[in-house]
Amino acid sequence: MSKSFKALGLAVGALALTHLPAAAQTKITNQGVSADEIVIGTHQDLSGPIKFWGVPVSNGMKMAVEEINAAGGIHGRKIKLVLEDSGYDPKRAVLASQKMVERDKVFAMVGPMGSPTVLASQDVLFDAGVMQLFPLTAAEFTYKFDPAKPQERLKFSNILPYVESTRAGLKYMMELKKFKNPCIMYQDDEYGKNVLDGFNQQLEAMKVKPASITSYKRGASDFSAQVAKMKSDNCDMVLLGAVIREPIGVMTEAKKLGWEVTFLGATPVNVLEVPALGKEAVEGLYSISGFEIPYEDTAKGKVKEWLANYKKMFGSAANTQAIIGYNAVQTFAFYVNKAGKELTGQKLLDALESGAEFRDIFNSPPTKFSKTNHLANTITQVQQIKNGRWVLVKDGLMF
Known part of the structure; x- marks a missing residue:
């Protein structure tokens, strides 16, 4: 091949490259970094x-x-x-x-x-x-x-993430306790709807119909109507898409009615404040969790x-x-x-x-993390309140 022909080929190739769509670059700042x-x-x-x-x-x-x-x-x-x-x-x-x-x-x-x-x-x-x-x-x-x-x-x-962790925890509890009438009570916002999605997706995968789906407004403090409804719907397990005050309120109400049912909290329920504030009312509560809570004495x-x-x-x-x-x-x-x-x-x-x-x-x-996955992990645990503190029931859960 002659030199001039080769040069022409390279030039045409270079021209073709300039017409390719540029791979979109991520713009990243370097501000805020100095020598020290x-x-x-x-x-x-x-x-x-x-x-x-x-x-x-x-x-x-x-x-x-x-x-x-x-x-x-x-x-x-x-x-x-x-x-x-x-x-x-x-x-x-x-x-x-x-x-x-x-x-x-x-x-x-x-x-x-x-x-x-x-x-x-x-x-x-x-x-x-x-x-x-x-x-x-x-x-x-x-x-x-x-x-x-x-x-x-x-x-x-x-x-x-709420959807994946809810699915993993719910699947474990359903298989462990053979529940027939699972129910959910969730906070009516972005967080609660994520928990509801996990609940619905997992029950669908297990071919189980929910016995009751009920919600509450963020900031609510009276759950008597929700508890009465779930009791009359014969729920044998209640998933709580809630935070801190609500599990305490709901379980206090259930005890008043003498209603024996298993409660399972989504991950935000798994904090020290729940047993500290709820005391006897929340004994036996299960919760989905990411890691074990350490206690000073152990x-x-x-x-x-x-x-x-x-x-x-x-x-x-x-x-x-x-x-x-x-x-x-x-x-x-x-x-x-x-x-x-x-x-x-x-x-x-x-x-x-x-x-x-x-x-x-x-x-x-x-x-x-990787180039295609920016979520660290989906490995889940289930814990339970026993004698006023969270105790690990099962770790290494994935759905």
């Missing part, structure tokens, strides 16, 4: 209806930042945490996110709180090329991404030390929420460390999608 600092942001409910989540989560995050910085930071960079109060209000979450992106120049948003607040504010981040990592909501929008929308690659979740090694340090720092006992906040920052630090000394947004994205496994000190299932 990494700025991260979070918005929590510190004053609103779920501050019993927001405050301990923030404490856990602060504790992790302090530990990491005291040990010299990550590749010589200290973490600076910017914390804003959303009051669990989507509008405030949007304003807080704008402030953190534009004024504080955050590198990443880590562990932001709540389904409605995270959903309302996430586009502020993606438009600016800021990653949203490990938000405190198990809704699907936190990890499902459309490959055709490159900015959606900036979201990663390490919280057990914890060992690093976990025992961690519980003591938390109490020293904040003057109160650590809970599930504090662990989740602590782990959000530790998970971030693990992948930043993997990204190397020359930290950029792209290098952090590559580290997150590398398949490297983060393991926490609490024996939770490992956190692991």
Whole structure:
């Protein structure tokens, strides 16, 4: 082949390449990273209806930042945490996110709180090329991404999703106890509907018809009508798509009526406050869960030390929420460390999608992501309240 013909072929090939649609690139920011600092942001409910989540989560995050910085930071960079109060209000979450992106120049948003607040504010981040990592909501929008929308690659979740965890826990309980008339009572919002979806999908797969489906408005405190209906529908198991006050209220009402039935909570029920506030009323309650809750008198090694340090720092006992906040920052630090000394947004994205496994000190299932899967895991447990504390019944459940 003559040189000129070869050159012509190369030129035509190059021309053809310029007419191919460009692979859409994910725009990622490098702001907030300096020689000695990494700025991260979070918005929590510190004053609103779920501050019993927001405050301990923030404490856990602060504790992790302090530990990491005291040990010299990550590749010589200290973490600076910017914390804003959303009051669990989507509008405030949007304003807080704008402030953190534009004024504080955050590198990443880590562990932001709540389904409605995270959903309302996430586009502020993606438009600016800021990653949203490990938000405190198990809704699907936190990890499902459309490959055709490159900015959606900036979201990663390490919280057990409601639909999958509900299915795994319900399947285990149905097979264990051979229930014939399963029922559900769920909170009438995004969270509750996810639990309802899991309930319906699992019963359909098992070819079982629900005996009763009932809901309540968020913030309700009287459940007498729902309990009376479920009792008359002959429910032998009730799945609770609820949070803290509702399981206590419902089980108190059931005991008043002398109604013996098995209750199973979705994952938000699995917190220390339920047995602490519910006392005898909630004895025997089962709950779906992501990891075992450690207790000071039975914890060992690093976990025992961690519980003591938390109490020293904040003057109160650590809970599930504090662990989740602590782990959000530790998970971030693990992948930043993997990204190397020359930290950029792209290098952090590559580290997150590398398949490297983060393991926490609490024996939770490992956190692991890939280029196509931005959800850490779906491994589920079932626990039960016995003598005022949560006890593991079965772990390693998957549906």
